[in-house]
Amino acid sequence: MAERLDPWGSGKIEDYENLFKEFGIESFEKFRNKLSENRYIRRRITFGHRDFAKIMNSIENKKPFAMMTGLMPSGKFHFGHKMVADQIVFYQKLGAEIFLCSADLEAYLVRGIPLETARETTIEEYLTNYLALGLKEKNLNFWFQSDYKVPYYRLRDMLSRKVTFNELSGIYGELTTGKIFSTMTQAADILHPQLKEFGGPRPVVVPVGVDQDPHLRLTRDLATRFQNEFKFITPASTYHKFMEGLQGGKMSSSDPNSYIALTEKPEDARKKIMSAKTGGRATIAEQKGKGGIPEECTVYDFFLYHLVDDDKELEKIYGDCKAGKQVCGECKKICADMVMKFLEEHQKKREKVGEIAKNILGK
Amino acid sequence: MAERLDPWGSGKIEDYENLFKEFGIESFEKFRNKLSENRYIRRRITFGHRDFAKIMNSIENKKPFAMMTGLMPSGKFHFGHKMVADQIVFYQKLGAEIFLCSADLEAYLVRGIPLETARETTIEEYLTNYLALGLKEKNLNFWFQSDYKVPYYRLRDMLSRKVTFNELSGIYGELTTGKIFSTMTQAADILHPQLKEFGGPRPVVVPVGVDQDPHLRLTRDLATRFQNEFKFITPASTYHKFMEGLQGGKMSSSDPNSYIALTEKPEDARKKIMSAKTGGRATIAEQKGKGGIPEECTVYDFFLYHLVDDDKELEKIYGDCKAGKQVCGECKKICADMVMKFLEEHQKKREKVGEIAKNILGK
Numbered sequence: 005m006a007e008r009l010d011p012w013g014s015g016k017i018e019d020y021e022n023l024f025k026e027f028g029i030e031s032f033e034k035f036r037n038k039l040s041e042n043r044y045i046r047r048r049i050t051f052g053h054r055d056f057a058k059i060m061n062s063i064e065n066k067k068p069f070a071m072m073t074g075l076m077p078s079g080k081f082h083f084g085h086k087m088v089a090d091q092i093v094f095y096q097k098l099g100a101e102i103f104l105c106s107a108d109l110e111a112y113l114v115r116g117i118p119l120e121t122a123r124e125t126t127i128e129e130y131l132t133n134y135l136a137l138g139l140k141e142k143n144l145n146f147w148f149q150s151d152y153k154v155p156y157y158r159l160r161d162m163l164s165r166k167v168t169f170n171e172l173s174g175i176y177g178e179l180t181t182g183k184i185f186s187t188m189t190q191a192a193d194i195l196h197p198q199l200k201e202f203g204g205p206r207p208v209v210v211p212v213g214v215d216q217d218p219h220l221r222l223t224r225d226l227a228t229r230f231q232n233e234f235k236f237i238t239p240a241s242t243y244h245k246f247m248e249g250l251q252g253g254k255m256s257s258s259d260p261n262s263y264i265a266l267t268e269k270p271e272d273a274r275k276k277i278m279s280a281k282t283g284g285r286a287t288i289a290e291q292k293g294k295g296g297i298p299e300e301c302t303v304y305d306f307f308l309y310h311l312v313d314d315d316k317e318l319e320k321i322y323g324d325c326k327a328g329k330q331v332c333g334e335c336k337k338i339c340a341d342m343v344m345k346f347l348e349e350h351q352k353k354r355e356k357v358g359e360i361a362k363n364i365l366g367k
Numbered sequence: 368m369a370e371r372l373d374p375w376g377s378g379k380i381e382d383y384e385n386l387f388k389e390f391g392i393e394s395f396e397k398f399r400n401k402l403s404e405n406r407y408i409r410r411r412i413t414f415g416h417r418d419f420a421k422i423m424n425s426i427e428n429k430k431p432f433a434m435m436t437g438l439m440p441s442g443k444f445h446f447g448h449k450m451v452a453d454q455i456v457f458y459q460k461l462g463a464e465i466f467l468c469s470a471d472l473e474a475y476l477v478r479g480i481p482l483e484t485a486r487e488t489t490i491e492e493y494l495t496n497y498l499a500l501g502l503k504e505k506n507l508n509f510w511f512q513s514d515y516k517v518p519y520y521r522l523r524d525m526l527s528r529k530v531t532f533n534e535l536s537g538i539y540g541e542l543t544t545g546k547i548f549s550t551m552t553q554a555a556d557i558l559h560p561q562l563k564e565f566g567g568p569r570p571v572v573v574p575v576g577v578d579q580d581p582h583l584r585l586t587r588d589l590a591t592r593f594q595n596e597f598k599f600i601t602p603a604s605t606y607h608k609f610m611e612g613l614q615g616g617k618m619s620s621s622d623p624n625s626y627i628a629l630t631e632k633p634e635d636a637r638k639k640i641m642s643a644k645t646g647g648r649a650t651i652a653e654q655k656g657k658g659g660i661p662e663e664c665t666v667y668d669f670f671l672y673h674l675v676d677d678d679k680e681l682e683k684i685y686g687d688c689k690a691g692k693q694v695c696g697e698c699k700k701i702c703a704d705m706v707m708k709f710l711e712e713h714q715k716k717r718e719k720v721g722e723i724a725k726n727i728l729g730k
Binding site for chain 2: 168179
């Protein structure tokens, strides 16, 4: 029960126990202290990994490593995406070469989004926000799946030789021809940084949600199957939790009430926070008696993931809620003010980085 | 029955009648006189087409058009392949831009041939022989499926969105992931010359055997399905017969007794001709009485397809055989001498074009 009092949500780790047991994902605990400057790691939002020891070794010994992640260029960039952006910036500061992909081909093949639209979304919503959040041009490889270098396509084609239908349908459900092209492209996204044309074999880490793990496992298998041809080092992965949507349920680009975009008007953001689902009780009397439930509160998640970096400060918010000292209305106001301040500052930064975004694409 | 006396094998056209009826392939007759300088067309070896009127129109009005064909880089380049090479040279002389593809990716995905091996075979067996047979560098686009330009890969990926499994398995039988990549690559091979990056929409002709027609039909359908995106003109096709293998059955790169390679030692070629299957009768007496059957003779096919360009001369060979005036042993000697002479001259030409082959790859 002590775990459930942990202000950074480690209580929920219990839910992930069977991931460790059944799927072989390992706990991130042993790396937590070494990388505790990262808020997501410190607060166990990043809770699991595969093969991360290779990455830790590279970090500690200042050896080359890479971090790969992709973005789906549909809809608005919101606070859920910010968590991934922060991780990119974190690994870049640690010395990783960053491989950052716009999954425009997947957007086209699986969701029917025209490539041109995906390109605009990539620049306006993703790249500009990444830069405003601290991404640097140095040590950054950015690409569109539809517009990259030939060895990448060649690798993808070669990978297709050693993947069976059963594997793909086991992971991705009902397949279409386009979906097969998309899934194999994702495998090339992860593995190509180790081609000689892109820097050669070295540890690569891919931070994902648990839902992406089957894909990671396939790609790790593929790395082994092409051992002779490419000397791939099996890619590492980390697993993070997700923020819940503002109304409960999933935070999703397709439901504007579930998220706050980083380009949102501060006043609109305030309204969304004020009507968000909390971990409050049915009555104020009950809340004062029993205390709130921050573990089930989407407003608390904003403090936990983004707004409060100081652990003491977070502990106070958490403790006051649990003790029934703070009611939801007041708490929402504090959160809304912080979100508005963040957005105002962030949106100023966005204005400064537009040119850099163009530079990156022009490379 | 008159048809069966035709020395250029049109008798066999009867076998193709149902192709015309069932599949909508049209007879090539109406273009035959206009293009009679081409031996294969004149002799009805090229017997059918789809949409060739567009190509005829381009030829007659000196408008831009292209010819696309591919090579499978496995094994030796033999007289069966020469027929395709001659057609490339023919269309090139008529003003077509030539799109010539080494299907190295297909060789890898479907037959497990390493890309490096396929590359060597392409140069040594195919490109060098093409050049020795008259292919020019001008108006020639040569590519490896595994090593081409990005818009080609992008087109292939986009095509995959509008193809169903059922279509693919209907055409190609049992599918693997690799085979799907390979088949979609073939569609991009045919359609990409019409991308703006490769010259834009214009008529393209693809000469194939009838076995390739389902693939052509799929690609023609795809051209229509992407009408909005690319303004493709539906590609045209022509259909040719094949030379039989020297022992009967299929002429195949995997059976050296079935073919004569263009790099074959002339003396070895002589031996193959001398032991080839003919249309001769069981006894000389019977042959003198009933006459031979050139339509079933692999030696006669060498005269018909390759060695005798003069129709009068071919008619005499045909007539003498039918009349029982010529027995097979004598006829084989004549053929063997002609093949040996051809190979000696061809192999001298090969020596001169090695540098040009490298130039083409260097482009």
